[in-house]
Amino acid sequence: MLEDLFKVVKARFNEETAGKSDDSGENVSIPQDLLFKCPRCGTVAYMEDFEKNRRVCASCNYHARLKWQDRLNMTADADSFTEFDSGMTSKNPIDFPDYEKKIREMQQKCDIKDAVITGECHIHGYRCCIGIMDSNFMMASMGSVVGEKITRLFEYATEQKLPVILFTASGGARMQEGIVALMQMAKTSGAIARHSQAGQLYITVLTDPTTGGVNASFASLGDIIIAEPKVLVGFAGRRVIQDTIRQQLPDDFQTAEFMLENGFADMIVERTMMRRTLARIMKLHNYEKERPTAQAQK
Amino acid sequence: MNKLTATERRALIHHKNRPTVSDYIPVIFNNFLELHGDRHFGDDHAIIGGIATLNSVPVTILAQVKGRNIEENKRTNFSMPHPEGYRKALRLAKEAEKFHRPVICLVDTPGAFCGIEAEKRGQGEAIARNLMEFMTLRTPVVSVILGEGGSGGALALAVCDELAMLENALYSIISPRGFASILWKDPGREKEACELMKITAEDLLSFGVCDKIISEAAGGAQNDMKLTASNIGEYLSEAISRISKTDIDIMLENRYNKFRKIGMFEE
Ligand SMILES: [Zn+2]
Numbered sequence: 001m002l003e004d005l006f007k008v009v010k011a012r013f014n015e016e017t018a019g020k021s022d023d024s025g026e027n028v029s030i031p032q033d034l035l036f037k038c039p040r041c042g043t044v045a046y047m048e049d050f051e052k053n054r055r056v057c058a059s060c061n062y063h064a065r066l067k068w069q070d071r072l073n074m075t076a077d078a079d080s081f082t083e084f085d086s087g088m089t090s091k092n093p094i095d096f097p098d099y100e101k102k103i104r105e106m107q108q109k110c111d112i113k114d115a116v117i118t119g120e121c122h123i124h125g126y127r128c129c130i131g132i133m134d135s136n137f138m139m140a141s142m143g144s145v146v147g148e149k150i151t152r153l154f155e156y157a158t159e160q161k162l163p164v165i166l167f168t169a170s171g172g173a174r175m176q177e178g179i180v181a182l183m184q185m186a187k188t189s190g191a192i193a194r195h196s197q198a199g200q201l202y203i204t205v206l207t208d209p210t211t212g213g214v215n216a217s218f219a220s221l222g223d224i225i226i227a228e229p230k231v232l233v234g235f236a237g238r239r240v241i242q243d244t245i246r247q248q249l250p251d252d253f254q255t256a257e258f259m260l261e262n263g264f265a266d267m268i269v270e271r272t273m274m275r276r277t278l279a280r281i282m283k284l285h286n287y288e289k290e291r292p293t294a295q296a297q298k
Numbered sequence: 299m300n301k302l303t304a305t306e307r308r309a310l311i312h313h314k315n316r317p318t319v320s321d322y323i324p325v326i327f328n329n330f331l332e333l334h335g336d337r338h339f340g341d342d343h344a345i346i347g348g349i350a351t352l353n354s355v356p357v358t359i360l361a362q363v364k365g366r367n368i369e370e371n372k373r374t375n376f377s378m379p380h381p382e383g384y385r386k387a388l389r390l391a392k393e394a395e396k397f398h399r400p401v402i403c404l405v406d407t408p409g410a411f412c413g414i415e416a417e418k419r420g421q422g423e424a425i426a427r428n429l430m431e432f433m434t435l436r437t438p439v440v441s442v443i444l445g446e447g448g449s450g451g452a453l454a455l456a457v458c459d460e461l462a463m464l465e466n467a468l469y470s471i472i473s474p475r476g477f478a479s480i481l482w483k484d485p486g487r488e489k490e491a492c493e494l495m496k497i498t499a500e501d502l503l504s505f506g507v508c509d510k511i512i513s514e515a516a517g518g519a520q521n522d523m524k525l526t527a528s529n530i531g532e533y534l535s536e537a538i539s540r541i542s543k544t545d546i547d548i549m550l551e552n553r554y555n556k557f558r559k560i561g562m563f564e565e
Binding site: 085087088089090091092093094095096144145147148151173175176177178179180181182183184185186187189190191192193194196197212213215216217218219220221234235236237240241244245247249250253254258262263264 | 410411412413414416417418419420421422423425426427429430431433434449450453454456457469470471472477480481494495496497501502505507554557558560561562563564565
């Protein structure tokens, strides 16, 4: 355990690697798509084995980032998902140079219009609203589209008396949208307040990485907050803090385990246990099972 | 009148004689009674809170405190609150709600503090909680940005029925330097970022984020603190009395929609 954490630190010191080496395996000479190099512990595994293991590092249990399609497939009951607002795409509020171009490239690459997909589905037969953020899309930063889709999701859930489950991942508010992005923090929090006042359940699942303005808004407001093992969760960037205080950061700083220890998460749940945990929580909150338990999409 | 650029305004709000809440509060309000502590961890000097009267009407004041010299800044941490500052603000806002007293937030911060202790005590959670709770607080809330409105650290005191900005105040998602550093990997381009980011009161008026621009003394608030204070006081009296006349459920609906409508997208 201690050794693992030491490795986490080493990996993060190499700042850029934490964000990027996930799929790139920069220092490996073998074709990169055949191998996975864990950004936390450095262990190299065959991509095929890693994928079979639901993209969890077999050596240190780091729960690596998922594409939205994979997350959806391993979470929702087969054929139960209906997507909302699939065509929504961002404008350019501060006329940031080439922002539209960047968005278009990302849309091509990720097969999604912006950094979150929302909709409703069943999980073990329980009907719920679901939102999945995808860090491949501009580090899942929150701009107008993320803010609007999440707000609409909560408004719909309030009206339909449904629980909401959000898989959060984000580098924070989207700088390219300026103040308009910052306002999405207030907007989403407002919609959550109404959902909460209507007595409905909101479960947050913190995935890698959940930071900045998303950490300081909807990701911290779940009635129940779950984190995946070893993921990065925090408000300020590690480098910003280091520049401010000029001292060594604790080994487990801003990990899921750190959040649990300091009282900001209810539990850490492994990917293999996620579906049944979510279903169990919905059951304990008196939601009715609408369908028999089905297999996950995948 | 020549319009100042964002960079020029930034110089003004960093002027060493720029008035702070410590100057304004005694001039705008009477009988300020400071209240301390978040009841969980401690008392953060970056945010002061208390009750005062504005034209004989009791109001709760929550204010971010820039120091006027190095000693004051040490005490107030350069107006960068820790989680307990935001929690103190929320506690006092709830107390105001209980006694149907309007809340006035005076915002002036580079941002929430970034440090180990702040993370341990849940900086993100503290800000998030304020955003959610202020949205449904059943009493009028008016916020005024006096100088720097730095990101989430400012927003945590700016979920309100009406947001005003002093003429030269800025409100941004991140500092121009941070913006340049993240998006261009070149903090040296901060001036360019400052002009690009659309962070002046007029910009924010056009986005519907800011509702009212309050005039400063000619050449900047530092040239006549009392005049600027009187402008702020006049605005606050008018806004508080107007909003207080609104039915509370309608007021909350308006507050929700003020933020609900912000976003630029197409479908
Ligand atoms: Zn590993």
